[in-house]
Amino acid sequence: MGGPENVVRKPKPLKGEAKKLPPPLQDRLTILESQPIVSPANQDKIDPDIDRMEQTLKQIFQNCSDVVFRRVSIEGEVMGTPPVRESSDALSAKDVLESIPASAPVPAGTGFGTPAATDSDGPPWVTPPEDGRPAPDTRRPRDVLIVYVDGLLDFRHLDDMVLKPLLFDRPHPGDGATNPAEWLQLHAVPVGETRVVDTLSRAIQSILAGEAGLFVEGSDRALIASIRGWEKRSIQEPNTEQVIRGPREGFVETLRVNTSLVRRKIRTPKLKVEALNLGTLTNTDVVILYIDGVVDNQVLEEVRQRVRDIQIDGILETGYIEEFIEDCWWSPFPTLMDTERPDVVAAQLLEGRVAILVDGTPYALVAPMTFWMGLQANEDYYARSMIATAIRWLRLCFGFIALFLPSFYVALVSFQQEMVPTTFLLNVAASQEATPFPAVVEAFLMEFMFETLREAGVRLPKAVGSAISIVGALVIGQAAVQAGIVSAPMVIVVATTGIASFTIPRFSIGIAIRLLRFPLLFLAGTLGFFGITVGLIAILIHLSMLRSFGVPYFEPLAPLNGWHLRDVLIRAPRWALWKRPQTATDRNRKRLKPGQKPSPPN
Amino acid sequence: MPENEKIDANQLMFLLVPTVISTAILIVPNVVAMYTRQDGWISIIAAWFLVLASTLSIAAVCSHYPGSTLIQITGNLIGKWFEKTMCILYIYFFVLYITVPTNEIVDFTALYALARTPPTITMVLFLTLTGLAAWAGVEVIARAAGFMLPMAQIFVVIATVLLMRDFHFDLLKPALSTPAPELLRGSLIPMAWLSETFILGFLTPWLRELKPVVRITWWTMAMLGSTMVLVFLDTFLVLGPLTGHVTYSFYTAIRQVSIANFIERIDPVVVSVWVYGVFIKVSLFLWLLCTAVQRLFALANYRPLVLPTTLFCMVATMWTFRDAASMDQFLTYTIPMSSILFQMLLPFMIYIVHLYKRSRRQ
Numbered sequence: 001m002g003g004p005e006n007v008v009r010k011p012k013p014l015k016g017e018a019k020k021l022p023p024p025l026q027d028r029l030t031i032l033e034s035q036p037i038v039s040p041a042n043q044d045k046i047d048p049d050i051d052r053m054e055q056t057l058k059q060i061f062q063n064c065s066d067v068v069f070r071r072v073s074i075e076g077e078v079m080g081t082p083p084v085r086e087s088s089d090a091l092s093a094k095d096v097l098e099s100i101p102a103s104a105p106v107p108a109g110t111g112f113g114t115p116a117a118t119d120s121d122g123p124p125w126v127t128p129p130e131d132g133r134p135a136p137d138t139r140r141p142r143d144v145l146i147v148y149v150d151g152l153l154d155f156r157h158l159d160d161m162v163l164k165p166l167l168f169d170r171p172h173p174g175d176g177a178t179n180p181a182e183w184l185q186l187h188a189v190p191v192g193e194t195r196v197v198d199t200l201s202r203a204i205q206s207i208l209a210g211e212a213g214l215f216v217e218g219s220d221r222a223l224i225a226s227i228r229g230w231e232k233r234s235i236q237e238p239n240t241e242q243v244i245r246g247p248r249e250g251f252v253e254t255l256r257v258n259t260s261l262v263r264r265k266i267r268t269p270k271l272k273v274e275a276l277n278l279g280t281l282t283n284t285d286v287v288i289l290y291i292d293g294v295v296d297n298q299v300l301e302e303v304r305q306r307v308r309d310i311q312i313d314g315i316l317e318t319g320y321i322e323e324f325i326e327d328c329w330w331s332p333f334p335t336l337m338d339t340e341r342p343d344v345v346a347a348q349l350l351e352g353r354v355a356i357l358v359d360g361t362p363y364a365l366v367a368p369m370t371f372w373m374g375l376q377a378n379e380d381y382y383a384r385s386m387i388a389t390a391i392r393w394l395r396l397c398f399g400f401i402a403l404f405l406p407s408f409y410v411a412l413v414s415f416q417q418e419m420v421p422t423t424f425l426l427n428v429a430a431s432q433e434a435t436p437f438p439a440v441v442e443a444f445l446m447e448f449m450f451e452t453l454r455e456a457g458v459r460l461p462k463a464v465g466s467a468i469s470i471v472g473a474l475v476i477g478q479a480a481v482q483a484g485i486v487s488a489p490m491v492i493v494v495a496t497t498g499i500a501s502f503t504i505p506r507f508s509i510g511i512a513i514r515l516l517r518f519p520l521l522f523l524a525g526t527l528g529f530f531g532i533t534v535g536l537i538a539i540l541i542h543l544s545m546l547r548s549f550g551v552p553y554f555e556p557l558a559p560l561n562g563w564h565l566r567d568v569l570i571r572a573p574r575w576a577l578w579k580r581p582q583t584a585t586d587r588n589r590k591r592l593k594p595g596q597k598p599s600p601p602n
Numbered sequence: 603m604p605e606n607e608k609i610d611a612n613q614l615m616f617l618l619v620p621t622v623i624s625t626a627i628l629i630v631p632n633v634v635a636m637y638t639r640q641d642g643w644i645s646i647i648a649a650w651f652l653v654l655a656s657t658l659s660i661a662a663v664c665s666h667y668p669g670s671t672l673i674q675i676t677g678n679l680i681g682k683w684f685e686k687t688m689c690i691l692y693i694y695f696f697v698l699y700i701t702v703p704t705n706e707i708v709d710f711t712a713l714y715a716l717a718r719t720p721p722t723i724t725m726v727l728f729l730t731l732t733g734l735a736a737w738a739g740v741e742v743i744a745r746a747a748g749f750m751l752p753m754a755q756i757f758v759v760i761a762t763v764l765l766m767r768d769f770h771f772d773l774l775k776p777a778l779s780t781p782a783p784e785l786l787r788g789s790l791i792p793m794a795w796l797s798e799t800f801i802l803g804f805l806t807p808w809l810r811e812l813k814p815v816v817r818i819t820w821w822t823m824a825m826l827g828s829t830m831v832l833v834f835l836d837t838f839l840v841l842g843p844l845t846g847h848v849t850y851s852f853y854t855a856i857r858q859v860s861i862a863n864f865i866e867r868i869d870p871v872v873v874s875v876w877v878y879g880v881f882i883k884v885s886l887f888l889w890l891l892c893t894a895v896q897r898l899f900a901l902a903n904y905r906p907l908v909l910p911t912t913l914f915c916m917v918a919t920m921w922t923f924r925d926a927a928s929m930d931q932f933l934t935y936t937i938p939m940s941s942i943l944f945q946m947l948l949p950f951m952i953y954i955v956h957l958y959k960r961s962r963r964q
Contacts, residue, residue: 415715419867527719527727529870530711533877534727537746541731544745545738558745559613 044199050143050217057147057215060204067207070146074166074188142180145215152210154229161191162212162225181221184214193226205283232257238340238362240507243379250340255285255359261342262289266349270294276307278321282314285359286321289345294352296585299549303354303367317361325367327548332512335548337369344378350591352584368548368583370555372568374509375399380571388571395503396569402501403513406447407524407532409493410439415528431487440525442486446494447517449476454498551583573597609805611814613744618799618822620750621886623829624879625703626795627852628710630830631837633934635845637788640773641780642838643831645788650827652789653796656946659953660799661819664806666956672803672949673897679955688948689898695944696891699798700915701922702933703880704728708919709926710850715873725919728881733912735885736892737905740808743889747882750875757875758829762836764859764868769839791934794941796826800949804890849930888912 020026047053054069061067144166148158165188185194197203203222207213210228235257237243238250251258259273274288286307290300306325315321318338327335339345340362345355348366356365366373375395380388412420413428420428435442453472457465477495480486497517504510516539523531546553556564564581566572575596579589609617634642660672667675673692677685707728708721716724735743780788799822806815833852838845840855848854857869889904892911896904923929 416867416870419870527724528715529874530715530724530877533874534731536874537731537878537881538734540746540749541735541738541742544742552745554745558748559610560616560748 044201046198046200046203046215046220046222048218048220050145050215053215054145056200057145057204061147064149066150068146068148068150070148070163072144072146072163072166074142074144143217144184146212147207147215148212149207149210152230153212153227157191157227157229158212161227162189162214165190179221180216180219181214181223184216184223189214189223189225191225191227195224196221197224198222205277208283209285228256230254235261241339241341241344241378241505243377243382246379246382247341247343249342251342251357251362251364253360253362255287255357258342258357258362258364259287259289262345262349262355265342265346266291271349274304278307278310278312279315280311280313282316284315286315287357289349289355289357291349291352293588294350294580294584295354296352296583299352299368299551299583300354302549303356307356315358315360318356318358318363318365321356321358322365328546331542331546332515333371333543333546333553334374334506334508334512335367335369335546335553337366337373337506338363338508339366340364341378347378347381348373351581352588368551369553370548370551370583371509371543371553372557374506375504377505381574385571385573392569392571395505398500398503399513402497402504402510403517403520404532405493405497405500406443406517407520407535409489410443410521411524411528411532413439414525428487428489431489434484435487436485438525439487439490440521442490443494443521443525444518446476446480446486446490447497447521450494450498451514555582607739607741607808608810609741609744609808610810611818613748614802614805614809614815615818615822615825616747616751617740617744617805617882617886618802619825619829620747620754620879621801621883622795622798622826623754623833624876624883625706626792626830627833627876628706628850629933630792630795631834632845632848632851633791634788634834635838635843635851636847637784638780639843639846640776640838641778641785642788642834644778644780645785646792646830646834647827648785649789649793649796650823650830653793653799653946654823656797656950657799657802657819657823658816660803660949661815663949663953663956664803665812665815668812669807671807671897672800672952673894675803675956676952679952679959686898689894692944693891693894693898695940696887696894697915697918698940699887700729700732700884700891701919702929702937703884704915704919705923705929707877707880709929710873713850713926714853715870722920726916728877729884729912729916729919732881732885732888733908735881736888736912737908740805740886740889743882743885747886750878750882754875754879755825755829757871758832758836761856761859761868761872762832764861765836765840765855768855768858770842771839773839773842790938790942792830793946794938796823796830797941797945799823799826800945801886801890803949804893849926888915891915 021029047056050071054071058069146158146162169188179196181196185196197206198221200222203213203215203224206224206226210226210230212225212227214223214225216223232254233252235249235252237248241250249261251261263271263273268291270292272288272290272292274290276286276288278284278286288300288303288307303325307321310321310324312320312324322334322336322338323329325336337348339348345364345366349355354367356367376392380392383391413432417425417429432439437445449472453468453476457468460468477491481488481491501510501514504513516535520532520535523535525531527534543554544552544558552559555561556568561582563579567577567581575592575594575598578592578594580591630646631642634645638645663675664672667678670678673685673688676688704725708725711724712719712721735746799819802815802819806812809815837852837855840858841848841851845851853869853872856872857867859868888908888911892904892907895901895907895911901907923932
């Protein structure tokens with residue numbers, strides 16, 4: 001190879017080994033090296049010079065076509081920078097209109113209101129300073145640069161509440177404001193949620209979150225006015241968690257709406273909504289909800305710690321967070337509960353759990369989760385206790401069926417035929433005789449087909465989905481039996497299992513059970529009832545080992561706690577459930593006054 | 603995995619009861635019936651009283667020395683050399699308690715369920731599971747045992763109800779006709795099994811609080827005694843004098859169940875419950891074995907020992923018995939004596955030394 005290429009490939013010498021350059025050059029180089037490379041965009045300061053500020057911001061938002069810069073002039077004194085326009089004693093609306101830069105879009109909603117009357121006294125800093133300096137020209141138009149992301153804020157609101165007052169209204173004399181930005185906040189911008197920030201990065205952060213940033217000439221701070229308003233889905237009943245009795249609202253994709261849904265249910269200052277920001281690129285708002293005094297502080301601290309430790313470029317769904325903070329990544333069982341319903345979140349918060357909401361997804365996470373939460377629906381608590389208990393037992397039975405029925409059937413017909421009543425055995429034997437496969441292969445085939453149908457049905461549009469189910473039912477059920485590929489009892493078993501698995505209210509637990517069916521089927525096909533027992537023991541040991549944020553997953557059944565079984569195996573009436581579950585803090589167990597059992601008057 | 607595992611007093615009971623009952627229900631009825639026939643329940647009750655005394659003495663010693671196992675207590679009372687000797691002896695004994703029940707499981711499944719499956723597969727599968735449980739620790743075993751106890755108890759009751767149709771109460775008729783020496787011989791086997799409650803002395807350091815130990819001992823003993831008598835009566839009332847001649851006689855009795863031509867056989871369910879019980883027993887003993895070895899060599903953590911110990915137990919299980927007959931022989935004639943030595947006499951001796959030392963101190 002040639003010489004120059006070798007030179008290029010040679011690694012650069014380390015700083016200490018570098019050949020010294022001639023002294024004057026070397027000195028300048030060291031000075032340059034010691035200086036941090038700072039582009040104006042990286043400087044985290046807000047420039048009082050509005051022109052430079054605008055340049056900087058335009059540099060930062062280069063090629064961001066959805067960012068709008070709007071410059072307006074308001075009456076006031078120019079501090080620091082020399083005035084561009086002629087000074088005038090009284091500012092008329094005409095002047096203001098003329099001062100609008102050509103580059104800024106003309107606001108749609110701004111009408112020509114009555115011009116502001118000539119004001120006698122302006123903002124507090126209008127009065128000349130008393131340190132003997134000559135008073136600068138007063139009553140100068142002061143430029144305000146409004147920056148926002150189009151589509152993220154309510155532009156009608158912006159026009160009415162920010163631009164119109166700035167342009168037309170007589171500014172209030174204010175006292176107490178030491179900074180133009182604060183004066184804006186206190187006296188000029190009639191918006192509910194405003195704040196003053198003093199770093200550029202925070203201002204940019206807020207602008208990207210859909211707030212309007214107001215940069216005032218001569219101020220090293222910026223005012224942030226929250227007039228967010230974007231297109232959002234209306235509140236609907238979630239498809240995955242429908243109820244017969246109970247509230248019909250579900251979370252939406254907007255975090256603020258979601259927190260308001262919870263706040264409307266729990267109106268106490270003890271409901272804490274801790275905000276944090278995750279994702280180096282997405283800067284997603286994440287909120288940790290809990291009720292102070294009810295939550296177990298250890299669990300809360302654990303949740304906080306685990307969520308804060310996440311370092312990732314983007315968070316698009318609570319699933320991203322779940323995988324970072326769950327206790328056992330290789331378990332089929334979820335250790336965090338997901339829900340779309342504000343009433344479920346509120347109920348869990350009242351039981352001392354912690355909820356995590358993420359902007360951009362209607363799914364909330366609840367920690368710590370126990371196994372039984374997966375088998376309980378919110379409606380259990382809205383229905384009367386006896387009905388709810390019966391339904392819980394039904395679910396429990398069908399949970400077992402969903403897990404065991406295929407393997408039980410396979411073990412029965414392949415290993416322990418003597419357990420089956422004789423007439424039934426004859427039927428089964430006849431149907432098995434006609435099919436080419438052993439029972440376990442048949443079961444695998446059918447279960448596999450069932451899962452395929454389910455998965456296909458989920459992704460397809462509704463119209464096609466029903467076609468799939470009809471074709472599936474006909475082809476898989478009827479035709480497969482008639483063609484002699486599978487036996488009819490097997491179709492019944494698989495269909496029952498499939499339906500049973502959908503009685504489990506939480507999809508994440510249901511799918512874990514459906515998944516575990518396959519290894520159990522294999523064990524049953526090879527080792528019969530012994531295999532099923534071995535599989536069951538393995539599952540139970542795993543469930544006993546699992547913990548969710550320090551809380552045993554199978555609580556209160558293992559470790560056994562007799563009192564709390566009244567909300568697991570049965571659903572005791574509300575007045576009997578006067579203790580909070582063990583997920584709540586020990587200091588505040590009592591949730592209602594015991595002894596409120598209703599009785600007819602004598 | 604938290605090294606500072608703790609179990610509740612209730613969980614202690616959940617651990618002890620399946621440990622004793624799971625293997626006892628298969629062996630005890632026929633051996634007892636072999637010696638004492640219809641008076642077997644008297645033998646069981648006699649054994650129960652003796653075991654109650656020894657278990658209570660263990661509980662008394664252990665609640666006097668919180669945080670140390672029975673072996674460490676001997677170290678305190680007698681001396682370091684004695685502690686090491688005891689440790690080695692009990693390690694041998696624990697190995698026996700892992701291999702024998704595993705062999706029972708393997709033989710039983712080979713006999714009744716999986717005749718053509720190589721026993722090695724059943725054994726390896728079973729011991730792997732227990733190894734996992736032992737690795738998970740006593741807390742997890744206790745939680746898993748928490749399901750077992752209500753399930754097994756309910757099952758015994760259901761079995762009794764279902765068998766009631768086949769009961770022949772006349773079979774108990776010449777009551778109290780067995781001479782006392784025979785009764786005592788008959789009580790050796792239930793004593794051997796009941797006195798497995800001695801592992802109480804190895805579990806107390808993991809208890810969250812020591813206070814309820816004595817109360818829990820009473821509860822455990824009550825549950826064990828009643829279940830054992832019930833199981834014996836179930837078997838004997840159905841099978842009669844045949845009980846003494848049938849291995850796995852309770853199982854044979856259960857096979858008589860037939861309800862309305864619909865449920866012909868419930869014995870695979872028995873097997874499942876029983877396998878689960880033996881699993882609790884073996885994983886508990888495996889855990890005890892690993893912790894005993896850890897103590898012997900003063901290691902920091904027992905978990906690295908679980909895998910080699912489990913492998914060793916697999917080999918040992920294959921090596922222990924030539925066939926089911928020799929196991930039967932061993933269970934009937936050898937185990938009672940060694941059990942009584944290790945489970946009752948040695949702990950009782952420790953209790954005596956403890957009392958002696960305490961009286962000297964005063």
